[in-house]
Amino acid sequence: METVSEPADQREPADPREQGDRGATGPVRTCVGCRRRAAQAELVRVVAVDGRLVLDRRRRLPGRGAYLHADARCAATAVQRRAFGRALRVPQPDPGDLVEALTGPAPGA
Ligand SMILES: [Zn+2]
Numbered sequence: 001m002e003t004v005s006e007p008a009d010q011r012e013p014a015d016p017r018e019q020g021d022r023g024a025t026g027p028v029r030t031c032v033g034c035r036r037r038a039a040q041a042e043l044v045r046v047v048a049v050d051g052r053l054v055l056d057r058r059r060r061l062p063g064r065g066a067y068l069h070a071d072a073r074c075a076a077t078a079v080q081r082r083a084f085g086r087a088l089r090v091p092q093p094d095p096g097d098l099v100e101a102l103t104g105p106a107p108g109a
Contacts, residue, residue, distance in 0.1 A: 026039055026040060026041060027039070027040040028040065029043050029067035030067070031043060031067060031068050031069045031074055031078075032046075032066045032067065032068055032074075032078040032081075032083040032084060032087050033068055033069060033071070033073070033074025033075060033076070033077040033078040033081075033083065034069065034073075034074050034077060036069075038069065040067065042069070043067040043068055043069060043070070044056070044057060044067070044068055044069070044070045044102070045057075045059045045061075045065040045066070045067055045068075046065065046066045046067070046068055046084065046088075046098065047061045047062075047063050047064065047065050047066075047088065048063070048064075048084070048088045048090040048093045049061065049063075051090055051092070051093055051094055052093065052094040052096045053084055053088075053093050053094065053095050053096050053098045054096070054098070055098060055101045055102070063088075064087070064088050064089060065088075066078075066083070066084055066087035066088055068102075070102055071102060072099050072100075072102040072103040074102075075095075075098050075099045075102045076099050079095045079098070079099065
């Protein structure tokens with residue numbers, strides 16, 4: 001087993017495009033799929049666990065997180081663009097069942 005020390009810093013790198021756009025809605029994040037900005041509360045957090053992408057609905061998992069709309073299309077787009085690899089600094093993250101998890105049991109669909 002190889003022990004990798006995770007940096008405790010969960011802050012995202014400062015993005016100048018996000019400056020001055022913080023209203024009363026709280027922190028704003030860019031969806032790694034569609035690249036649109038949204039309030040962090042509207043996005044789901046994704047982290048890589050052992051190179052596998054995991055939906056962190058409770059935002060409690062340690063490590064670097066990527067933010068994404070809770071939308072399978074955004075997840076699929078992000079996977080196609082390899083955006084998770086860049087955001088999470090994982091060379092080739094395994095998407096696992098991330099897209100399926102976001103597709104979920106869609107009521108009425
Ligand atoms: Zn999106």
